[in-house]
Amino acid sequence: MTASSTGTPEQLRDPDYTPPIAQAVPLGIQHVLAMFVSNVTPAIIVCGAAGFGFGSGSPDFPEMIYMIQMSMFFAGIGTLFQSIGVGPVGARLPIVQGTSFAFIPIMIPLVSGKGVDAIAVLMGGVFAGGLFHAFLGLFIGKIRFALPPLVTGLVVTMIGLALVQVGVQYAAGGVPAADTPEYGSALNWSMAFVVILVTLGLKFFAHGMLSLSAVLLGLLAGYVYAFAMGQVDFGNVGSAAVFALPDPLHFGLEFSVAAVLGFALMSFVSAVETVGDVSGITKGGANREATDREIEGATYADGVGTAISGLFGALPNTSFSQNVGLIAMTGVMSRGVVTIGALFLIACGLVPKIGAVISSVPIEVLGGGVIVMFGMVVAAGVSMLSDVHWNRRNMVIFAIALSLGLGLQLEPEALQYLPGTMQVLATSGILPAALIAIVLNLALPEELTDESTEEVSGGMSGHGRGSLSREDTA
Template identity: 40%
Template sequence: MSNSVENLYRLDGRVPLGKALPFGLQHVLAMFVSNITPIMILAAAVGLDSAISAALIQNCMVIAGIGTLVQLFPVWRVGSRLPIVMGISFTFLSLAISIAGAYGMGTLIGAVIVGGLVEGTLGLFVKYWIKLIPHVVSATVVTAIGFSLLPIGANSFAGGQGATDFGSMSNWIVGSVTLLACLLCQVFAKGFLRSLSVLVGLVVGYVLSCFMGMVDFGGLSGQSIIALPRILPFTPEFNVGAILSVVAVYLVSATETIGDTSALCNSALKRDPATREMGSAICCDGFVSSVSGLFGCTPITSFSQNVGLAAISGVVNRFTIGVGAVVMIIGGVFPVIGAALTTIPQAVLGGCTIMMFGSILFAGFGMMARAGFSQRNMVIVSLSLSMGLGFTQATGMFAIFPEIVRTVFAENCVAVVFLLAVVLNLVLPKKVQGEM
């Protein structure tokens, strides 16, 4: 194996652009729809006009590329130097719709900017509070992230939640063929091709969906060749209540970033993350989210599906994933590229991602094994997961609580699991009765 190919599986080392491009593109395709969907939903919910909506979609691609580059190639202490892909977070969506609907987009953007500064500052002082998150807590959070992603993959496999053909035979066929192509490539291919199993599956599924008439190319017509990102499309306004609500959700986002960083290091790099790496990842999460606000977008965060992709492919080279980040930025500057990527059917993405999400679960199980299966750890893991996953699936479970509690916890199992795991770790005696 040549050095350039071996470097794909190392953090550092130069990979020829021709080899780096398909692997970088694989990361973009894995997260592209999830990156633009929160902005599309927000724009529709608050009634933004089509021109502003289109500009925000461009901006979220640019900011995802910038955030990923900062994670890969840090600026001061902002950025972990790990192969983490950043994108617009779903975690903030319901709160963003609520704030923008009640107070306007300016108030939402002001809260995003201030909240990002708070999270970024927390990242700078991570060594003072990271002891609250020992290995068993990280393992529990990573497992919760894996579980939380499974319905997303399943919904995509069936055609996308709310689609008129949801669960149709055509979606089952395309999703199954895509998944089978990924699986066969992962099991039987060797070397370079095996690491591209997700991209191979995506190409196979996309070609099949074209033959089945499931691809709509109508959005490609009328696209301008080039359009520069629009900075400050909304004038920031600052409302204390909105800021406090958004800051609370930023803490959840920091939790997810810690979990993703732990999962990435344990699954793809075969080691535990350093305290500095987790703090720097959180810094990027926060400070770049403030920049996202300047672009009129909601906060960004680490993307768990790309952690799963790194675990499956083994490709962790920073330059290679940086090529993918540049593709995202180019997609934001050249609207026709972004429009072309949106033609990928949801069933194809579901077929590609379902196994990737499962790999995050596997990483969580591995972390639990390393933490040990003591009686104390069993209580922390089992109670946190059962309540976190169970309570957030029961509609109306949090109805008696104030709105800010419902916003943070009602539909976010990762937040509930994290809070319970931290509290149980603090209050349970170090040796539970019955342990040797």
């Protein structure tokens, strides 16, 4: 749906304008379709890493359904915080919230193989991290100079690299084990490849909603193929409730140093991403810069929404970049449209049968979609890095941060003598890479020597000076 049928150009640039209901409802649902798969996938990954919820008759299956429900419900609540606002909380802009991928590399080590009992510690981290995220709203605008594209691009790239193994494991049949000889079978991979091929076909050869919903439609095609191959199990759908309300402290709430520190540090990264999303929305939808009030309100909403999510068993929330692109495409800046999408998400979150249907998707089908999504995260990071002026100084910072971050993630036993908390944080890959890049970026002078600031040849073009001052990154 395009802007021409929804209002005048002046109206469409106004966040307070809502198109006629006949146009507003499909526009709102369009926002949900753009983020739906990415929103529920982290819950499935976390449950799989913890080792519960999969398979017909699994005693912990309702727990996975509940987490999927809450992913939808609190994405809707967080979106309402952004679009409607409560006091200082919320940007009053068409910002769509959803479950963040950025925290997955932190969450997996915290719950790996520990079952549903480990989720209480996770929720303690979500709650504490959310409060810290909200606190960042007080001064987020003042520290942007410390996070140029060299740092943010590296972090986003590391997030994707930390997750690609999950996509391949899922496509091959889940986490490999001695009692799963079918792991890596041709049937498993065929389900994943159907998703990938349909997604690519729609993304590059279709237009409008077909292109926008390529991942969702690819998953549906893979689901149909898996059903035809007898790989879909509906055993748990019938037993799922038709309606259920959120349950306070459903998984409990425990606090560990590793979880609190990990979530707090990743909240810093997530807050910076939200600043970028807010700027993208105002630039793409209204052709103006975001105000300080909008940036602060969006950061508050991220944090408050995440903290509340942790109290009810959901995962961290953040603004979704794909919806920023959707606003630029449609030209509709209406926060009323996004509010309609939020209400739709809340309604879905109140129906456990929807969560049960989602969880019936074979893990191999999900793997095909995850490969695409996590690969796109890496590509987004590379795109951000294209704004870096690649002199020798910046290349050294990038090389050291990437080598240590990725190396520690691939070889966690290298830090086996560290205390447990420090080991979990250091082997996430993302946190050490981000901290090294930030420290080196701030500590190393921009003008070292003529050799260190010289442009790097071999196709890596850029300016002679590093793009690391506040003026350069504004």
